[in-house]
Amino acid sequence: MRYLPLTDSDRGDMLATIGVSDIDDLFVDVPAEARLSGPIEGLPTHASEMAVEKHMRRLSKKNLAAADAAFFCGAGAYRHHVPATVDHIIQRGEFLTAYTPYQPEIAQGTLQMLFEFQSQVAKLYGCAVANASMYDGSTACWEAVAMAGRVTKKKRVVLSGALHPHYAEVVKTMAKFTEDEIAGGLPSMQGSPDDAGLIERIDENTSCVVVQYPDILGRISDLTEIADAAHKKGALLIVVNTEPVALGAIKAPGEMGADIVVGEGQSIGVGLQFGGPYLGLFAVRDPKHVRQMPGRLCGETVDAEGKRGFVLTLSTREQHIRREKATSNICTNSGLCALAFSVHMTLLGEKGLRTLAAENHRLACLAADKLDAIPGVRVLNDAFFNEFTVVLERDARELVRDLAEDDILAGVSLGRLFPHEEALSGGLLVAVTETASEEDIDALCSAISENMA
Amino acid sequence: MRYLPLTDSDRGDMLATIGVSDIDDLFVDVPAEARLSGPIEGLPTHASEMAVEKHMRRLSKKNLAAADAAFFCGAGAYRHHVPATVDHIIQRGEFLTAYTPYQPEIAQGTLQMLFEFQSQVAKLYGCAVANASMYDGSTACWEAVAMAGRVTKKKRVVLSGALHPHYAEVVKTMAKFTEDEIAGGLPSMQGSPDDAGLIERIDENTSCVVVQYPDILGRISDLTEIADAAHKKGALLIVVNTEPVALGAIKAPGEMGADIVVGEGQSIGVGLQFGGPYLGLFAVRDPKHVRQMPGRLCGETVDAEGKRGFVLTLSTREQHIRREKATSNICTNSGLCALAFSVHMTLLGEKGLRTLAAENHRLACLAADKLDAIPGVRVLNDAFFNEFTVVLERDARELVRDLAEDDILAGVSLGRLFPHEEALSGGLLVAVTETASEEDIDALCSAISENMA
Amino acid sequence: LEEPLIFEIGDSETTGVDFAFASRLDLAGVEQPKQPTAASEHRSRLGGLDRAEKIELPGLSEPETVRHYTRLSRQNYAIDLGLFPLGSCTMKHNPRLNEKVARLPGFADVHPLQPVSTVRGALEVINELAFWLIELTGMHGVAMSPKAGAHGELCGILCIRAALEARGDAREVVLVPESAHGTNPATAAFAGYRVEDIPANADGRVDLEALKARLGPDVAAVMITNPNTCGLFEPDMKAISDAVHEAGGFVYCDGANFNAIVGKVRPGDLGVDAMHINLHKTFSTPHGGGGPGSGPVVLSEALSPFAPLPYTARTDDGTVHLVEEEDAESFAQEHYGTTMQSFGRMTAFHGQMGMFTRALTYILSHGADGLKQVAEDAVLNANYVLRSCEDVLHAPFAKSGPCMHEALFGDKGFGGELTTLDLAKGMIDEGFHPMTMYFPLVVHGAMLIEPTETESKASLDQFIAALRHVSSRAMDGDEGLKSAPYYAPRRRLDETQAARKPVLAWEEPEAPSGTPTQSERGGR
């Protein structure tokens, strides 16, 4: 076996050193009746690298890669061009094969990177402090809800109907066990989010209000009023963002009064990957909330010679110290994905991020105008960034399936996200990033025209 | 421009430091009439990484990649499975972006690797010393001929007719200018190489005899007699090998009396790459010939503290010291390809190389037997390693073109290698490596059967 | 050279990404892409929410970026550089084939919500991996979506809670032995349970009698780490399971250390109801800098119906289906003739696909025989370390028999004021990453060493020599260790200051101390 360096003669020498004669002497604690005598039957035995690669390549070819399609899917995962440099760096052995930085003296590479990452996320979100990442946007969203409960000591959670339904589902699932009360709903099919309706649902028992920005239909509106209303009732405003590129064009949630900003960082550096691993971002506007934050934090300090250095800090919040009193049971972050995000963001810089955002918006506007001109197709949004909802005069889910036959991935239907909701069945979410060419947009429009009948 | 770190404000500051006002003040030595005022017209301007990648991907898709075909091409370039580890290592920035190791104190990585590489090549070839690589097999072959001239002070070169015709062409081209006399020919279409005929052509004026092993038709025979005959006349025996994997199964040229062994190292670690960059291997059996060798050499030494270290050595043979008296005008080697070769060879080790060779031979025997059974098809070779010649009752070159339509790359026709030679037009070189599955072999056989009519 | 922060070397006007659109790239004129439509032709639809303020994200050109991160990386220790003996947090060789496979466009460049007809291969990967995990553990089902080990633990406990609720059984207590991972009690507490400790016996194992004594109608589950954090296998596992089941509870097994027993024993045969598997530990997916992880949970027949959504299932015709909220009920009815009572959804989308491709690649490379060898070599290496050092370091459970994948030592006998921390920092100067420190809690000054199966004997011998050397220094009370490390990128770091005055994000220095003038810089 190519991954196992011991030779049979090594094994013999080592058993002798240990003082036993057979490897099974080291497994004596496993009851003999449960111990397997040979390899588990019915399973393949070891294979050459070439054979495994061929097998996996065959499986991969059963998927339609986005690069081979006209591609417009979004709904919480966006396709952007990731510079080759990003992948080069995350494959450096010193990053790829380092563990959690428990020994900071020999982990400054990871730690400084995390400090830079935290700083980038905080600035992007308009917040004071961000943590060193979480599993993904949906779990970060739940962690924010749980944190709001700890901060406010209240149990009622008001979810916007226009929150990504997977995120809402995760919150509801978790809340079942913590006995939080969840108020949710469906998105209103209007040009702008129903902010007034949301504000009405906030009461004195509300721990937090959760809104998505841009929302699941791609709509955007100023959140200041919701923030004020929440704060007036002693609740926190949690803003969820699933497309960080948007924040290169539109106001940061922190600027509008959000208390906790969480999101999915996948757009920057990470790639689509069929949904994971992704990158949970988590930030708080007010530094006083830091000690209630979940997840790892990297902080600046000095070494014995006074040189600047970085360490994991405030770990008294964490499970390996606090056990059942921890702020969260999370132990792992998404270090490598955070690195990818940070490298990509460093390459972009403010200038690149703003240009990227502008190009996304330009193409999305172009696509929206062209789609809106098709008979039987109407763009719902008053405002949007790079994703918007069109309302079709036929079932959007079927349309998406039909177009996929011709290698056009037209977007995500609301029927996929909100099954069995008749009122939403004509809705199609179309995301347009810089990876879509104008030819792709034209191909989408003609295919939809032809298929509207 | 993403690769240019200077900002406009940097440029202004630097011009001020230099004491000029405009960048063109630094180009005053370029006569004004020749200086271009703006970017050259009619050429594209700079482009995003995404645009360039799309363009290059489009071009790449116009080629039929070997992995997408049933693949049997050889004739000096062989397809083998290269472990992913090899590519990972050659992409380490410390190897990829290091220059020639002129400062050994900070280039021990490259130097130790080259020392290990030289040692591996010497052992593989059964020689005493190998150099740190050359451009490719064909140029190494010419360098060997030139070296034989320096050693023997003679000018007559006897080439085996079964030397790769590209190699023979390179030797003939170069010899035109050095006024060496070349005796070559075509390969005899027999089961074994015409060693007796070759021996007859050696005379007192012969500086060297050049034979390929296995030869261009895949044939192998014991070279001891040729070596003896050459030595008797004061000539050197140069053995060319284009498939190093073969030497995991068959005798090393050095064992049979070859004085200089050269070859193409591409099979191990480097990949097909449409012909380049490849890896010239060069070794001598007798250490006394070292000072006549072309190319760089890495040697062991000690540092000021007595620690073992490595340096480029015997550079008095080289052009940057000797100018017109250098052993060769070569300045560049194939450092990265040598690294790829050495990593792959280290992964293989003797055990892996022998197993790989055995698997190649097994599949080649299988294919030969199946092909020989097809009416109108005859296997020429008495002996072979992983490549052999079949003689068809139709023009092999056309057949290859026809089969390519069905994604079967059946091999290299002798008509491609020796155009306009009617007697060879039915010959087809079939190379079978471990990358060919038995299904591929069956596909080849049925396609040939069907197309023999 | 010290590497500055990106905020110190970059600025908001520099970028390493171009968005230029060449008029055409192909000189032959075959392809002439149109110039992009000018933005001005389309009105902005940002609803007046334009981000006006500077974001202050620094940018670097591409060469500067490569150099910054390359230099940073060299301040890290990594498995590619040497042995990484973190007990309980295995870091072993990451095969590069896995990385290559994960980057195939058919896996890396696929959206989670593409129509199912366009992602059959991805679903097959999930399904094949699920099949392997079930076979290797001898269990009935598996929940693939948990994002990491702790997330998997939560999934397992939530399945248990859902199963108990389904039968109307409101139990309140989860028993956790002392030797468990810290995540175990945190998880149980999060799921709304009261956590009670079960003491370890003198051997470092669960005290079976104490456990039995505590069992009763209020105990929902027992969470056992097996092999446990002392590196020992719990030989009474089956008896524990039987007792728990008899009392109406469930057995959760923390499978973080499954790498020690994979192919040697199947937890399902020991009565386990739920167990998460850390793919990065047992199946070598990369975990650079602390993640990502992936924590599928294998489940017994009793718990399988309660698993979270989504899941994949292969029907008799060989097709692999993606089952989500929409059709979970109907699918189970149609294909299994049972009802699903999923407790919900733990994450958006389908789990850590990128880790699944890597883990499956690893598993196929080893096969059933290779995986058994993995466990054997891991255990052999750990025992080799244990027996090669027990004469110079206190090994509290050395008499309890062989260890499994990790060797445990304590600080008993250290001279002067020296601590486990000092010994660990001393190992840094020997060129090694230190072991896990102060865990498990049951041993004073614990040092937990897990060499893994991907170390050669030569490498172990080097490590052992270094450990013996530093241990002797610790026993002798060598005060020099107090200030170790001396030869690392940083000397010992002040963690107290970091926690007392947290600096968690970069801030522009308030009064910039003046940029150097031209003459100061150039010296002229």
Place this chain on the structure above:
Amino acid sequence: LEEPLIFEIGDSETTGVDFAFASRLDLAGVEQPKQPTAASEHRSRLGGLDRAEKIELPGLSEPETVRHYTRLSRQNYAIDLGLFPLGSCTMKHNPRLNEKVARLPGFADVHPLQPVSTVRGALEVINELAFWLIELTGMHGVAMSPKAGAHGELCGILCIRAALEARGDAREVVLVPESAHGTNPATAAFAGYRVEDIPANADGRVDLEALKARLGPDVAAVMITNPNTCGLFEPDMKAISDAVHEAGGFVYCDGANFNAIVGKVRPGDLGVDAMHINLHKTFSTPHGGGGPGSGPVVLSEALSPFAPLPYTARTDDGTVHLVEEEDAESFAQEHYGTTMQSFGRMTAFHGQMGMFTRALTYILSHGADGLKQVAEDAVLNANYVLRSCEDVLHAPFAKSGPCMHEALFGDKGFGGELTTLDLAKGMIDEGFHPMTMYFPLVVHGAMLIEPTETESKASLDQFIAALRHVSSRAMDGDEGLKSAPYYAPRRRLDETQAARKPVLAWEEPEAPSGTPTQSERGGR
């Protein structure tokens, strides 16, 4: 930790490659590859030449291999770590996009002798790159196959010789200025010419009058490096060309330093007949450890017909053809109405395809405007270094006007017995790779510094500060420099010993000094 040789840690029984054939990989049974046919079923066809003796190639498992080479790599300096100011041997940023593109299966996994119909894209790459090279240099044709700069030089001189022979003109002498690269005279000599030097004038440039005086009917060519190795542009280039042409000779220009002028001036406009281009220098293809290179040669109309085979050509219908020995004559007749008189073939196959894809990717990324900026920034950076250091180091040609891509200094004024070598080794301790030493020969103790355009101002300022510091030490005669470097993976290495008693390959120590016993190793 010192890294041993693979021969010291590996053995011939270990391998990091498996050849096992699993009976099946797909658990669902969709795919069931056959077991391979046993070798014994087929008789061996090795003709009795089986390799019986041990080869003694050491093998390592995959984890050991990764670690060995990763550790070795860290003993290297590289552009990814810092500035690499090797004058005349530019090493600049290697974009990772180029690496990615070169690895696309359609480029990397294609055989050079596949039928032309299956490699149209590869031929288009060669053709597009050829087009760019012609346009950027203002020349008429290009030979793509030379494998490196020196190979390209040879190609150019052989074209000249073939052209002269074609007109029956047997000239014997090639004139080479002192400031030329060492390869120039080596090349001319190889091609059978007698080499004569032309002195440099006090400005470091070709002495035009001396050159003119030497021209005559025996002079086949003049080989000029421009910009020359003193980092200066030859302002008389056009006058030189005119004089040479008038005397019936040809002008070869060594284009190694083309990166200084790309987009600013076209050598074709200066009367050059042949010039090689080092793709790795000007167009940033990787050159790790000294290769591979790639040296296409652009040619004037007079020389183009003599270019070596093979070449690519695009016909009016947009198809790109591969022209080889077989059809060179007929193709030229049919499509150009001219005859080809190719001097032959310089290499097997078609040249450095892997470098072509990278160079084209680089060129398309920059475009015509970006390439002009490349030259400007390269020249700006070099002049910045020159002017920032000329007060502390002797700059012999500082008065000759601006330099081009590289700044030249000499050792005049060094104190004590200190030499350029000592200063260079001192730079290592400052964290930088030294400059090119003792080249060009026209300056005593020459130091040639080429920063390239991919360095930031901050990086240059750091370098300048370090150079100024070490220069002051050299001027002051600081004997400490004699023993530098102190902080490198190795102290100064004994090159004399290496050359006197060459050890060029590993040999098993004759009397192994006894393997350590168990107790010695483990200490027990």
